[in-house]
Amino acid sequence: MNIIKDLEQRGLVQQFTDEEGLKQHLTDNVVTLYCGFDPTADSLHIGHLVPALMLKRFQQAGHRPIALIGGGTGMIGDPSGRTDERQLNDEKTVDYFSQQIEKQLAQILSFDDSNNGARARNNKEWLGSLTLIEFLRDTGKHFGINYMLAKDSVQSRLENGISFTEFTYMILQSYDFMNLFDKENCTLQIGGSDQWGNITAGMELIRRTRKEGEEAKVFGLTVPLITKADGTKFGKTAGGAVWLDKKKTSPYEFYQFWINTDDRDVIKFLKYFTFLTMEEIDALEIALKEAPEKREAHIKLAEEVTSMVHGEKALLQAKRITEALFSGDVKQLNGEEIKQGFKDVPSTDITLDSQTLVDLLVEAKIAASKRQAREDIQNGAIYVNGERNQQLDYQLMDKDLIDGAFTIVRRGKKKYFLLNITK
Incomplete structure (x- = not known):
């Protein structure tokens, strides 16, 4: 052509x-x-x-x-x-x-x-x-x-x-x-x-x-200068510009930017930022109209651009982090993936010692008080590395450390906290 x-x-x-x-x-x-x-x-x-x-x-x-x-x-x-x-x-x-x-x-x-x-x-x-x-x-x-x-x-x-x-x-x-x-x-x-x-x-x-x-x-x-359907400036997020340097914008953050594209923009962006044929893009546009919940166009856009800028390995890593956060199964992630996926969640430096899970929740400011911590644990609202933990006297062990350095605590469905562990 x-x-x-x-x-x-x-x-x-x-x-x-x-x-x-x-x-x-x-x-x-x-x-x-x-x-x-x-x-x-x-x-x-x-x-x-x-x-x-x-x-x-x-x-x-x-x-x-x-x-x-x-x-x-x-x-x-x-x-x-x-x-x-x-x-x-x-x-x-x-x-x-x-x-x-x-x-x-x-x-x-x-x-x-x-x-x-x-x-x-x-x-x-x-x-x-x-x-x-x-x-x-x-x-x-x-x-x-x-x-x-x-x-x-x-x-x-x-x-x-x-x-x-x-x-x-x-x-x-x-x-x-x-x-x-x-x-x-x-x-x-x-x-x-x-x-x-x-x-x-x-x-x-x-x-x-x-x-x-x-x-x-x-x-x-x-x-043409790129504009977004919602009127906001293209390439900007709450955290600032979306950079090509993975040290400034991690491959996971990069992938998430594209997968969260507004439905009104995704086909335009497929035309601008990918080398898919127009026939392939037309098919994705039909899929978007017929089954928008599958987000096929968004996933394809994120895959194509992330792979092109950061390589196939980084793309697979970004997808692993995305899947782990969606399912809650964070144990499958390694240390580098933890750093990417939990870059913006509250984090606390913790020394691995004899304190109980109740004390740990208070120290990490996951719970406002011991009473609140006990209620959260007993009600099944606390997850350690994706697994519900209802033991008030539980103490973190080596097996709870991802790459020997991190533990992910979740309170409820979506509130994540990163513990940087030293022994």
Whole structure:
């Protein structure tokens, strides 16, 4: 299938420049394209997945993607889509962030020596060596102030104020496109819809700097910004952003984010974030309508994205934790899975000694008093590692320690508590 047709069916195209010309260009050539990722943190978040997966879709269609890490532009800050100026990081921090982001992109794209193997580039390579005079004379002269002021990324910031530093971001991104056009024969830039002004500015710079009579076929394509049906920002939870780094968002938390997708969003997200065929997605849409309680579409979405980002082993681990919490049988989990699944429950450090279960419940603040603890135990409301325990004088033993370090106490049906045990 034609790559553009597939993207349109998935709702992944917001704007093109020269639609027919781009379609023909992609049909006739192995096209080199790029998308930029500024290192504003030590990890990408799921908001970055759509453009990263766009590069992968083009790669699977036979084209050659470049993942451009903004080690240079990341020192400046992109004003697009923001109401205030970014906090600028120092060079050492940006370099570290750049390295981490490149590693994450390597998990999604195929970096190899094939004809369409992906490449990672860092714009610090060329922006870092530019002198101010050279930049202003050779590049800045092609940008009229009125032209720049008319761009949405600048226009939206004029009321609250925009620094000269961020004002120049458009020129730097344009320089990136020009440099990749010259050095890599890169003819297509993709990005979020908030990047449209920067992309078209880069195309204009390339055209202005070509020799007279030389044709420069360059194109731009943007994807829509993702919105959720309930009006909340995509990629945000009560705990903050959903990161691709498993140390910041565990595979279990990542899996849970996707499986808890709103019914109104799940089919759209299957189109955006998976490589399932449209026929497979259509079948899941029918299943969602006919048997919504089975949540087949949600499970498939969570499986596909978690496996792609974290690997099959992490997916199986996330599913084991999910099943254990649903059934209450937490004994099957290992220490690492306990840390993931019970990251946000109340936890207490406990020394394994001769105290009774009643005393332990009070110490861990599971019960407010010994009287309450005794009532809970006698009423069958206390579970130790998933098993009901009604012995008032019970004392924890080695067999109650998962991986020799954890015990899970549940009060009632859903109130979990994690005990970190030392002997």
